[in-house]
Amino acid sequence: MAYEVAAPKYVRLAQTLQGRIEDGTYPPGTLVPSENQLVQAFGMSRPTVVRALDLLKRDGWLESRQGYGTIVRGRPEVVEQKDQRGREALERDESASPGRLVQVDRVPVPRRVASFLGVPKRTKVLVRRLLIEEDGEPVELASSYFPVGMADGTDLAESTPLHGSLREHLESRKKVRLDHVTERVSARLPSKEEAGLLALGTGEPVLSVLVVACDVSGQALQVTDVLLPADRQELEDTYRLG
Template structure:
């Protein structure tokens, strides 16, 4: 049985507006319709429209100019080229990765993953768990979970590393298309299994990057929990002030 999880309304609206920028409906340099016009055109509430615009401004598709309105900037090169943890996890070639697969099979679904995939909290889901090492030291544990309907006709169940990335394999075998990724970063204590793989204590915190990869409709195709030892991480970002 396949479960579909709809993306929030503001995400779907942002995707629609982004598509219109890409196809030239809203050309770069032009003025985007006002919030009132967007509310009427899409039949959505003002808070939904505002959140969608904030998302597109944050990612560089739009720019606000006081006293003038919201300007279309077009496809932001910085966003497309930015090295992000989610993209790395999705496009990592298992056969060339500096590490090894430590588990392939059914596991009890973590609560956060259950809500995203739309499965009962006590259900079991399929996982591919990859341990990344650097000069013999464990530096990352990447656990990728999939909806049950995506397993048929793929090699995801094989215990050998895939020749290529999970994304490329799924797009080729299942004819799906990955459209966007949401990353949720949090600090937490590791599970006993995570601590064992990473060679650390369960009392030491880890940084968890939950990567949710969806198709254009917002349905989750893959959820990857990237777990990193907390004492070896530092977050840094550089961005432009408008």
């Protein structure tokens, strides 16, 4: 049984402040509230506030200027690079993708997806499975899972490619807003069906990027499992040393 561990308070505060930077509440070039103001506004201790600000400074969201205060720098370029895989999965236009829709069906929810969607094991969910190809070779398999009720009033259950992205379709038809994404990267062996679609041999692993798209309350509305042949992937990251 897997248990979710809540992030430390300073991390949660940093995420809240980061969200306010992204939505324009704290525009680039402006001063962020003082430590005293943040302590009072969020009811957290000064050390917690200081750690949250330090985390945002380290990652490039904020900058301290002597004699002036802490200012907002905006969204760091390196963060844009990190977010590409999840954003691409949510905003890809199915009808214009270099590939094909290989499955639209109600299936028992995969165990790794059930906990994120908040549904019991063996519950039927809707899956849309898109195989991406380059030069006729399969390079990615993206399986997007939705609670069955989420498909009501939409074209998600249709077996033809959507014109536009899953995100656009979901937000416009269901009047919801996808607020943030969590990505979980792991390596695993593919199922027989997955290996066949990706043209993988026996025992060849895949890199799984589990993209959990949530509304502002944290409720997951869509989970996409992006599978990439592991031997064709290379991960790179850039970060500051404090």
